[in-house]
Amino acid sequence: xxxxxxxxxxxxxxxxxxxxxxxxxxxxxxxxxxxxxxxxxxxxxxxxxxxxxxxxxxxxxxxxxxxxxxxxxxxxxxxxxxxxxxxxxxxxxxxxxxxxxxxxxxxxxxxxxxxxxxxxxxxxxxxxxxxxxxxxxxxxxxxxxxxxxxxxxxxxxxxxxxxxxxxxxxxxxxxxxxxxxxxxxxxxxxxxxxxxxxxxxxxxxxxxxxxxxxxxxxxxxxxxxxxxxxxxxxxxxxxxxxxx
Numbered sequence: 001x002x003x004x005x006x007x008x009x010x011x012x013x014x015x016x017x018x019x020x021x022x023x024x025x026x027x028x029x030x031x032x033x034x035x036x037x038x039x040x041x042x043x044x045x046x047x048x049x050x051x052x053x054x055x056x057x058x059x060x061x062x063x064x065x066x067x068x069x070x071x072x073x074x075x076x077x078x079x080x081x082x083x084x085x086x087x088x089x090x091x092x093x094x095x096x097x098x099x100x101x102x103x104x105x106x107x108x109x110x111x112x113x114x115x116x117x118x119x120x121x122x123x124x125x126x127x128x129x130x131x132x133x134x135x136x137x138x139x140x141x142x143x144x145x146x147x148x149x150x151x152x153x154x155x156x157x158x159x160x161x162x163x164x165x166x167x168x169x170x171x172x173x174x175x176x177x178x179x180x181x182x183x184x185x186x187x188x189x190x191x192x193x194x195x196x197x198x199x200x201x202x203x204x205x206x207x208x209x210x211x212x213x214x215x216x217x218x219x220x221x222x223x224x225x226x227x228x229x230x231x232x233x234x235x236x237x238x239x240x241x242x243x244x
Contacts, residue, residue: 002099003054005047005084005091010037012089019054023047025086026059039063039087052102054078054093063087079103 003019012035023032028042035044041061048055057075058065066085067076078084080095080103095103 002052002096003049003078004094005033006094007089008083008092009088009090016094017091019047019049022049035086035089037087037089040089044086048075052099053106054095054099056084061087077103077106079107 005017005019007013007015007017017033024043024046025031025033025035025040026042026044027035027037027040031043033047039062041059041063043059044061045059045065046057048057054077055075056065056067056072056078058072064071064087066072066083067078068083069085078093078095080093082093084091084093
């Protein structure tokens with residue numbers, strides 16, 4: 001056995017996985033290393049053996065694969081006592097003695113390649129001259145070039161002016177007030193209208209009681225009294241007939 005993963009968290013604490021070939025890690029039953037946890041993707045990561053060197057690759061999992069608490073995006077080399085983590089499940093890497101030399105060779109070659117790529121390469125004079133060339137700014141589009149368009153269509157074509165451009169176009173005084181700003185004129189006042197005259201006060205007409213003619217009032221009272229007497233006589237006759 002050349003490589004092992006020993007669980008250091010969760011229900012699998014202390015269990016060991018032997019890595020003898022390329023293995024798929026995930027929640028699906030077809031995976032080589034089945035991790036029954038909701039945070040593990042169906043196809044979470046892959047363990048790859050290349051010339052007795054172990055690599056781990058994340059397979060676009062939802063909760064990520066980590067090596068020494070750093071989330072990885074590409075194939076990552078594993079070394080003895082590294083911590084590889086699938087979501088929140090952590091495993092310690094155990095490396096056999098016969099693979100130590102192979103891992104050291106890979107690390108040395110990787111450092112050598114990075115050193116070569118970091119060296120500065122001088123550019124020829126022609127390349128420098130070309131890089132110093134500055135392209136001429138494009139000609140500004142003017143509203144007159146689009147006479148058939150409305151202002152809104154022209155603005156949509158040429159774009160809104162920047163705040164700096166609008167600030168330059170506006171001239172202000174020392175007090176910060178804009179100059180040459182047209183003020184709309186008020187509507188003309190009709191002739192014969194005095195704007196200073198006070199509005200007329202409305203007249204209140206007092207209520208007047210109607211005049212009653214005394215003679216008519218006496219006739220009205222006499223009629224009421226006569227009706228009352230006739231009513232009493234009729235009631236008396238009805239009562240006499242009822243008790244007879």
